[in-house]
Each structure stands twice: as C-alpha cells, then as structure tokens.
Amino acid sequence: MDLNLQELNATEFPVPVELENNIAITSLSQLYNWGRRNSMWPMLFGLACCAIEMIATASSRFDFSRFGFEVMRATPRQADLMIVSGTVTKKMVVPIVRLYNQMPEPKYVLAMGACASGGGPFKEGYNVVSGMDKYLPVDVYVPGCPPTPQALLFGMIALQRKIDGQSIANGDDVPWYGEGPAEPTPVPVLGPDIIDPRQMDMIRRQAEVAASEMELLGQRELPALTQLVAAKVETAQAATAEAGPLDEDALSVVLPTGGTPWAEAEDIREKRRLRALARKALRASRRASQAEGE
Amino acid sequence: MENLAAAEQSVAKLSIEDSIEYLKSNHSQAIKLDDRDGYQGVIVDSDQLLDIARVIRDQLGFDYLSSATAVDYLGEGDHMEMVYHAYRSSGGGALVFKAQTDRDAAEIPSLVSVWRGADFQEREAWDLYGIRFPGHPNLARILMWEGFEGHPMRKDWREAYYEEERKPFDSRWPGGHVHRAEEKNVFGKNVSYPPDIDLNRLMDNSEEAVYSSLGLGVDVERIMDKDGFETNELVVNMGPHHPSTHGVFRMVLTVDGETVTSLEPVMGYLHRNHEKIGERNTYLHNIPFTDRLDYISSMGNNHGYVLAVEQLMSLGRKYNPPTYRCEALRVMMVELSRIVNHLWAIGFWLNDIGAFFTPVLYFIQERERILDFFEAVAGSRMMCNYMRFGGLFGDLPERIKSVSNLTNDRVRDYNTMQFLTEMINERIPRTIDELEILLTQNEILIERSMGVGILSAEDAINFSAAGPLLRGSGVAYDIRRADPYSIYPELDFDVAVEAEGDMYARYRVRVTELRESVRILKQILPRLEATAGESIWADGKPGAYAPRVPHGESYGRVENGKGELGYYIVSAGGRGGSSNPWRYHVRAPSFINLTPLGHMSKGYKVADIVGILGSIDIVLGETDR
Ligand code: SF4
Numbered sequence: 001m002d003l004n005l006q007e008l009n010a011t012e013f014p015v016p017v018e019l020e021n022n023i024a025i026t027s028l029s030q031l032y033n034w035g036r037r038n039s040m041w042p043m044l045f046g047l048a049c050c051a052i053e054m055i056a057t058a059s060s061r062f063d064f065s066r067f068g069f070e071v072m073r074a075t076p077r078q079a080d081l082m083i084v085s086g087t088v089t090k091k092m093v094v095p096i097v098r099l100y101n102q103m104p105e106p107k108y109v110l111a112m113g114a115c116a117s118g119g120g121p122f123k124e125g126y127n128v129v130s131g132m133d134k135y136l137p138v139d140v141y142v143p144g145c146p147p148t149p150q151a152l153l154f155g156m157i158a159l160q161r162k163i164d165g166q167s168i169a170n171g172d173d174v175p176w177y178g179e180g181p182a183e184p185t186p187v188p189v190l191g192p193d194i195i196d197p198r199q200m201d202m203i204r205r206q207a208e209v210a211a212s213e214m215e216l217l218g219q220r221e222l223p224a225l226t227q228l229v230a231a232k233v234e235t236a237q238a239a240t241a242e243a244g245p246l247d248e249d250a251l252s253v254v255l256p257t258g259g260t261p262w263a264e265a266e267d268i269r270e271k272r273r274l275r276a277l278a279r280k281a282l283r284a285s286r287r288a289s290q291a292e293g294e
Numbered sequence: 295m296e297n298l299a300a301a302e303q304s305v306a307k308l309s310i311e312d313s314i315e316y317l318k319s320n321h322s323q324a325i326k327l328d329d330r331d332g333y334q335g336v337i338v339d340s341d342q343l344l345d346i347a348r349v350i351r352d353q354l355g356f357d358y359l360s361s362a363t364a365v366d367y368l369g370e371g372d373h374m375e376m377v378y379h380a381y382r383s384s385g386g387g388a389l390v391f392k393a394q395t396d397r398d399a400a401e402i403p404s405l406v407s408v409w410r411g412a413d414f415q416e417r418e419a420w421d422l423y424g425i426r427f428p429g430h431p432n433l434a435r436i437l438m439w440e441g442f443e444g445h446p447m448r449k450d451w452r453e454a455y456y457e458e459e460r461k462p463f464d465s466r467w468p469g470g471h472v473h474r475a476e477e478k479n480v481f482g483k484n485v486s487y488p489p490d491i492d493l494n495r496l497m498d499n500s501e502e503a504v505y506s507s508l509g510l511g512v513d514v515e516r517i518m519d520k521d522g523f524e525t526n527e528l529v530v531n532m533g534p535h536h537p538s539t540h541g542v543f544r545m546v547l548t549v550d551g552e553t554v555t556s557l558e559p560v561m562g563y564l565h566r567n568h569e570k571i572g573e574r575n576t577y578l579h580n581i582p583f584t585d586r587l588d589y590i591s592s593m594g595n596n597h598g599y600v601l602a603v604e605q606l607m608s609l610g611r612k613y614n615p616p617t618y619r620c621e622a623l624r625v626m627m628v629e630l631s632r633i634v635n636h637l638w639a640i641g642f643w644l645n646d647i648g649a650f651f652t653p654v655l656y657f658i659q660e661r662e663r664i665l666d667f668f669e670a671v672a673g674s675r676m677m678c679n680y681m682r683f684g685g686l687f688g689d690l691p692e693r694i695k696s697v698s699n700l701t702n703d704r705v706r707d708y709n710t711m712q713f714l715t716e717m718i719n720e721r722i723p724r725t726i727d728e729l730e731i732l733l734t735q736n737e738i739l740i741e742r743s744m745g746v747g748i749l750s751a752e753d754a755i756n757f758s759a760a761g762p763l764l765r766g767s768g769v770a771y772d773i774r775r776a777d778p779y780s781i782y783p784e785l786d787f788d789v790a791v792e793a794e795g796d797m798y799a800r801y802r803v804r805v806t807e808l809r810e811s812v813r814i815l816k817q818i819l820p821r822l823e824a825t826a827g828e829s830i831w832a833d834g835k836p837g838a839y840a841p842r843v844p845h846g847e848s849y850g851r852v853e854n855g856k857g858e859l860g861y862y863i864v865s866a867g868g869r870g871g872s873s874n875p876w877r878y879h880v881r882a883p884s885f886i887n888l889t890p891l892g893h894m895s896k897g898y899k900v901a902d903i904v905g906i907l908g909s910i911d912i913v914l915g916e917t918d919r
Contacts, residue, residue, distance in 0.1 A: 044537050045535060046541055046542075047541070047542060047564065048566075048586075048589070048915055049586055049589035049676065049677070051541065052676060053675075055658070056658060056661075059654075059658045060655050060659055061658075061659060061662050074536075074537040086564070087564060087566045089562075089563060089565055089566060091439055091562050091563050092534060092542055092563040092564065095534055095535055095563075099535055121571075121582070121586065122566040122567065122568075122571065123455065123475065124453060124455045124456075124457075124475070124574075125453065125567030125568075125570065125571055126446045126454065126484070126567055127437075127438060127446075127566065127567055128567060129484075130475070130476065130483065145677065146676060146677065148675065190441060190442075191441065191487075192441065192442065192487055192491060193442070193443060193454070193485045193486060193487055194485055195485075195487075196483070202480070202481065203487060203491070206480055206487075207487070207489065207491055272468075273467075273468045273470060276467065276468035280468065
C-alpha cells in the first residue's frame with residue numbers, strides 16, 4: 001500500500017478547513033514504512049548465475065530504481081536488503097552470515113532463485129548449502145532458475161508489501177522494533193564439514209551415539225515409504241472432505257491450445273511409469289534366475 | 295650439429311600417430327600404448343613422467359598443455375589416473391598421455407616445472423582426488439577448504455544427501471515417491487561429520503591455512519626499504535565479497551605502498567560440485583548443468599558438451615551425425631553468445647577501470663535483444679539448454695513473440711528471419727561501431743590499459759592461457775581454426791590476434807572478435823535460408839535423447855568466449871555402453887586463465903589489479919564449477 005494523500009485526508013480527526021489538503025494524518029508506523037519501503041537499497045552482492053539476471057534487472061530495460069531500490073551498495077553498512085542471488089556454498093556461507101551481521105537494522109533477505117531458496121539444481125552437492133534459510137531468516141523467496149527480471153521485480157514488490165504490514169508499535173513483529181540490541185547470527189565454522197554453532201549440542205549428542213557404532217553421523221532411516229504415503233493420502237483426503245464438495249467450474253482451467261490436456265498427459269505419464277516398473281521387475285527376476293543358474 | 299637441429303625440426307612436425315611411434319621407439323621401457331577399448335594415447339610410467347613430458351614438450355613440440363585431470367577407476371582396474379592433453383600451439387590434434395598410480399597413497403610427479411599451466415589443475419586433483427604431486431610448489435586444497443574431511447570426487451566418497459550411485463534414482467523413477475533430502479538427515483542440512491569429531495577442540499583454521507600456504511605468517515611485516523626507512527608490507531584481501539571480482543572470487547595481495555608485490559588467487563566459493571553431480575547424472579541431464587558453467591554464454595557450453603558425447607557416440611553403431619541445418623544453427627547460436635560474452639566482458643572491464651556502469655548499460659541493452667531471441671527459440675533467456683546429441687531442442691520458430699512483456703516494452707512479434715537479419719546486419723554492427731568510436735581511441739582508456747598486465751607469448755603458452763588472453767599475447771591460436779569442428783572450416787573469418795600482451799591488446803582482440811562473429815553470422819544467414827524446411831535431426835525425428843554411450847574416452851573442445859572449453863568424458867561399464875558418464879570433467883578456461891594472474895599482476899598498482907582481472911574475463915560458475 002502506498003500513501004495516498006486523498007485517502008489520508010479522509011480522516012476522522014478534525015482538521016481545520018483552511019488546512020485541509022495541506023495536512024495529512026497517518027500513523028507513525030505507516031509513515032515509517034512508507035519511507036523504508038521506497039528506499040530499499042540492495043547490497044551489491046552477486047553469487048552465481050542469478051546475479052547476472054539481477055544485474056539485468058538493475059539496468060535500463062527493467063530498472064528497479066523505479067520502485068525505490070535506488071542503487072546497489074557494495075558495503076553491507078549502507079544496504080537494507082540482501083539479495084542472495086545464487087548458489088550458497090558452505091565455503092561462502094561464512095562470509096555471507098558475516099555480511100548479514102554487518103547490515104544495519106531493519107534488514108531484509110530475499111532469496112533469489114532455486115539455489116538460494118532450497119539448493120536448486122545443485123542441492124545434492126557436497127559443498128552446497130541447500131537454501132539460505134538454513135542460516136539466515138529469509139523474507140521473500142523468488143522461484144526460477146534463474147528468475148526472470150520480471151519475477152525478481154515481483155518478489156521485490158512483495159517485500160514492499162510485507163514491510164507495509166509491519167508495525168513499530170509491536171516489538172514482537174520484527175526483532176528490530178523490540179527492546180535492546182538484536183543478537184548477531186552465529187557465524188558457521190568450517191570444520192570437517194560445515195558446523196552451525198546453533199546445532200553444537202545436537203552434534204555432540206549424535207557424536208556420542210555414533211562413537212559406539214563408528215558410523216558417519218547424520219544419516220537416518222525413515223519410516224517405510226508405504227506408511228508415509230498412506231499417511232499423506234489420508235491427510236489429503238481429510239482435507240478435501242473438510243473443504244466440502246468441489247465446484248467444478250471454479251477449478252476448470254483453460255489450457256493453451258496445442259498442449260496435451262492435463263488429464264491425458266497424466267494418463268500417459270502413469271502408463272509409462274507402470275511400464276517402467278514392469279520392465280524393472282522383469283530385469284530383476286532375470287538377474288535372479290541368472291544368479292541361480294550360476 | 296645442423297643435422298641434429300634439422301632432425302629435431304622434423305620431429306616437431308610429426309603427426310600424432312608418428313609422435314606416439316617416436317615415443318615408443320625411443321623410450322620403450324617407459325611407454326605403453328593405451329589399448330583399452332575406445333581409449334587413445336599412451337600410458338607413461340609415472341617414475342619417468344617428468345622426462346617424457348620434457349620430451350613431449352621440447353622435442354615433439356607439444357608446448358601447450360590444455361588439460362590435466364584425474365580419474366578414479368574404482369572397480370574398473372582400481373587405480374587412479376592422471377590424463378594429460380597436450381597440443382601444439384601451431385595447431386593440430388592432441389597427444390594424450392596418462393600416468394597411473396595406486397588408489398591409496400596416490401602419487402604422481404608434478405609437471406609444474408614443465409608446464410606451469412598444470413599448477414591449479416594439479417591442486418584440484420589433490421583436493422578432489424587426493425593424489426599427491428611431489429615437486430609441486432604449493433600443494434594445498436584449492437576448491438574446498440583446508441580441514442575438509444576426505445577427497446570428494448573419489449568414487450567411494452559419498453555426500454550427505456547421497457541417494458544412489460546413478461540417476462534416475464529409484465525413488466523418483468519409476469517409483470514416484472520422494473522424500474525431501476533434509477528429512478533424511480538428523481541435522482536437516484547436507485552435513486555429515488566423522489564419528490571421531492572432537493567438538494571441544496574445534497577451530498576454523500581454514501583462514502590460517504590460506505595465509506600460511508602463501509608464506510604469509512602475520513598481517514603486517516616490518517621491512518626496511520632501500521633508503522633505510524621502515525615500511526610496512528600489508529596483506530590485503532579482495533573478495534570473496536568485493537564489487538570488482540565478478541562474483542565470489544578472492545585475491546590475497548601483499549602490497550608495498552600501492553605496489554603489489556604478490557598476488558594469490560583463492561577460490562572455491564562457488565564450488566558447487568558440478569563434476570560429482572555430473573557423474574551421477576545421465577548424459578542428457580548434464581546439458582542444462584553445462585548452461586550453468588559459464589552462464590554468460592550457455593550456448594557455447596552446450597556445444598562443447600554435445601561434441602564430446604557425440605565423439606563417443608560415433609564409436610558405436612547407431613549414430614547419426616547432426617544435419618547441416620543443425621550445424622548451421624549451432625554455429626549461429628554460439629556466435630551470438632560470443633557477442634553477448636564479449637560485450638559483457640568489455641562492459642565490466644570498463645567498470646573495473648573506472649567507467650562505472652555507463653558503457654555497460656548500452657551493452658546490456660544489446661544483450662537483451664539477443665536474449666529475447668534465445669528466449670523465443672530455446673524457451674529461456676540465459677539457460678538455454680538448447681543442444682541435444684545429434685540435434686537440437688527445436689528449430690527456429692516462425693515468429694518471435696512473447697507474452698511476458700513489461701508494459702513499457704515494445705510488443706514483440708516479429709518474423710524470425712527478419713528479426714535475425716536486422717539484428718545481424720544492422721543492430722549489432724551499429725553497437726560495435728559505437729563502441730569503437732567512443733572507446734578504442736579514448737585517451738583515458740589507453741592510458742589506463744596500455745602496457746599494464748603484460749603476459750608474454752611464451753608465458754601465455756606455458757601457463758595454458760586460452761582465448762583472448764592467449765591471442766592478446768600474440769599467439770594466433772583459435773580452436774575454430776587450429777583444431778576445427780562443426781562447419782567452421784568452410785566459414786570465412788580471421789583469427790584475431792594482437793602482439794602486445796597487455797590489457798589493451800585483450801580489449802582489441804575482443805573487439806575484433808565481435809566483428810569476426812558478425813562476419814560469420816552474415817554467412818550463416820544464407821545457409822539458414824537455403825536449408826529452410828529441412829530437419830535438424832538426421833532421420834527426421836528426435837533421437838538419442840537418452841543414449842547409451844559406447845565404452846571409451848573423449849575430449850571435446852570448443853572456442854568459447856572465454857577461451858578453450860573442454861569436456862573430458864569417460865564412459866565405462868559393460869559392453870552395451872553406459873547411460874551415465876564415469877568421468878565428467880570440465881576444462882574451464884576461466885579457471886586455468888587465472889593461473890598466470892599472480893605473475894601478471896606483480897609490480898602494478900592495486901587499482902590496476904582490478905582491471906587485469908577484468909581483462910582476463912572470468913566467470914565464477916566456471917572457475918569453481
Ligand atoms: S537458481 Fe539456477 S540460475 Fe540461479 S544460481 Fe541457481 S543454478 Fe544458477
């Protein structure tokens with residue numbers, strides 16, 4: 001929401017006639033947020049491929065200055081917004097957390113792209129942090145690999161909306177409006193693998209368990225898949241039952257011409273899947289019989 | 295005496311087969327032919343590797359070591375292997391030689407004394423494979439941090455989110471029920487610690503390790519200069535967060551006043567395990583991953599990779615080479631990416647030497663135009679994922695349209711060929727003209743860049759520099775000419791080369807290459823028109839999407855915007871070939887071009903360092919992979 005002068009003038013507070021249109025009455029929070037949302041300076045901070053699209057968003061064709069993200073600052077001390085634009089690696093997360101701690105409050109984090117949001121295509125990598133939110137509080141996630149400049153702009157505007165909803169009267173709302181200085185985020189340590197200081201206790205406990213068995217810490221067995229799936233199906237059914245009968249019309253989607261209709265595509269996929277399962281079973285049985293033969 | 299010299303001359307011109315023959319007859323005890331199925335080159339006894347390497351460089355004339363990489367043959371002979379690809383800087387194919395060692399206590403003599411370009415590549419092999427290189431001047435980890443547990447590229451090393459050796463994972467296909475990887479880890483992250491971790495004595499000593507490996511003990515050293523004044527030599531860190539490093543690159547410099555006395559690159563801040571993931575992936579999976587290497591010119595990356603896999607596939611029976619139209623389209627896309635790449639490189643280099651963000655805005659504008667075209671053809675602006683084995687993702691569309699316009703954008707609906715013709719014949723040449731008028735004779739630019747960051751021709755070759763860095767040093771080596779591929783032999787263009795070896799020379803090389811690319815594109819247009827309507831697939835329908843690739847090795851290399859991009863691929867496994875690469879290695883020009891950075895920077899001012907780095911033109915996705 002932006003400040004609209006006309007709206008502001010329509011107030012229940014009595015304003016003398018001669019001052020109307022010259023005086024606006026609003027809450028302090030609103031005024032404060034209005035200033036903040038329209039002067040969000042991002043940090044000049046590129047990590048990977050997404051940074052290139054971020055630069056494209058900053059340059060003339062898309063130009064995020066139009067929305068109040070005036071200029072990128074290379075130093076964290078002049079920045080309000082950290083756009084995590086790319087893959088966060090274990091080696092890099094240490095400086096990133098340090099940079100975040102150096103930003104003055106109020107500060108926001110926008111995770112740009114699949115990598116910063118959840119690891120993205122490189123999630124399984126041994127040096128990759130699967131999502132910035134494992135270490136820092138993230139305000140807005142922008143999906144895409146890379147997100148188009150339009151998507152990034154949309155995410156930035158979403159952040160502005162979020163700011164509109166915050167209140168300086170409520171200390172619980174955001175940490176920096178509360179009392180006293182905020183705690184810095186603990187900086188991770190590069191040991192044999194990356195160590196989050198917040199998990200120290202947990203690691204210690206796990207180490208004790210593992211010491212007896214001499215296994216790598218970290219892996220764990222999950223309940224059998226079938227159970228999990230059944231549970232998921234159950235909750236899904238319960239949810240639909242609760243939601244009541246479906247309004248078919250409301251759900252119908254107009255498909256772009258030329259595409260395979262959804263149901264049909266699903267059907268084809270399911271058939272393929274079954275065929276692959278059958279093939280696999282066949283192969284397994286063949287292998288088994290072969291082993292027997294030997 | 296003269297006879298001897300003449301004999302050496304002729305040896306230096308032998309063909310690859312004859313060179314191997316020469317090696318075999320003169321050094322029979324050290325050389326063995328590599329007769330594994332689909333393999334090439336020779337296996338050198340690792341005790342004599344150093345001597346043989348000297349013979350290869352000095353007598354046979356293979357002076358350019360393009361790639362040196364390790365392979366772990368666990369279960370396929372149970373040894374480690376270093377694979378070297380050496381070329382002649384005058385052109386021609388590769389002499390491949392290998393050295394083998396045990397998996398435990400792996401050790402192979404370092405070749406840094408022969409080719410300094412092996413420096414970083416050997417450090418990488420130590421870091422990721424745990425092969426020691428006696429004789430290496432600074433064998434420290436390069437991509438991971440000092441203190442990291444294990445050597446992650448070994449076949450028996452498993453990452454925390456490990457699921458299976460190969461994709462597709464059973465849980466996804468045909469199973470279809472997937473856990474989030476986080477759920478499977480107690481810590482909710484991809485971490486795993488050794489069981490004997492001692493948390494009480496835990497220290498992050500990765501930083502100290504960086505400094506001590508550079509021979510820097512303390513931050514400030516007291517030294518006396520020649521006049522007896524006490525001066526301070528200072529250690530300055532630039533990066534990993536620094537506006538000039540083009541990403542998350544880091545340089546540790548020692549400066550004496552403003553003058554740089556030493557510079558050491560520190561990298562790995564964007565090491566996202568491209569190769570480990572690539573070896574789990576199927577061949578097809580890797581194409582979109584290559585986009586994310588040098589993310590400025592994704593089309594070029596695709597091209598190198600499909601060439602490498604096609605090379606292997608051609609060993610098998612069922613293989614259809616790409617059609618002419620397909621090749622023409624590939625070349626067009628690659629040349630357009632080269633234009634994007636060089637515009638970007640020049641723009642950001644200007645940023646670095648002080649023309650802050652004004653010139654680059656003009657270049658980005660031009661780039662947007664090309665990206666629009668990519669988006670219309672491949673579906674994505676940057677990550678095109680366009681090429682396939684033996685073909686392409688799709689032909690050119692009839693019209694270029696887009697629905698995702700911003701309101702202030704002009705509506706996009708053009709006839710594709712018209713759009714291309716206009717772009718190639720008018721817009722891009724106009725931009726290059728503009729660039730030249732404003733920059734090439736610009737007094738400030740010349741003052742800042744002439745005579746700065748000099749790399750001599752011999753050094754450039756010895757350091758395995760590639761691309762504009764090599765050609766800016768007076769070596770006319772362009773893979774499109776030196777070891778041609780695709781339809782380049784029939785295209786008419788010149789190799790850009792400048793002799794000075796400074797920043798300005800590299801700038802001039804890039805500008806000339808822009809013009810040459812336009813020249814190539816102009817020749818492609820009629821070829822596209824002539825083949826209009828023809829299929830991009832050899833038998834008319836998409837094939838080889840998920841190929842089984844025959845046993846063997848291949849090295850596919852292309853001249854990308856940043857230099858020689860090579861893919862070393864090993865396909866191992868049964869007689870039927872494999873669906874996943876056993877080894878997938880990327881010879882990244884950005885990575886290897888950084889080897890001479892320290893050498894080039896010595897003696898210049900701090901402000902020049904930024905420009906020198908910019909003139910190399912690196913991209914971190916490729917440097918760290
Ligand atoms: S989300 Fe995609 S584009 Fe962005 S950094 Fe990750 S891999 Fe690169």
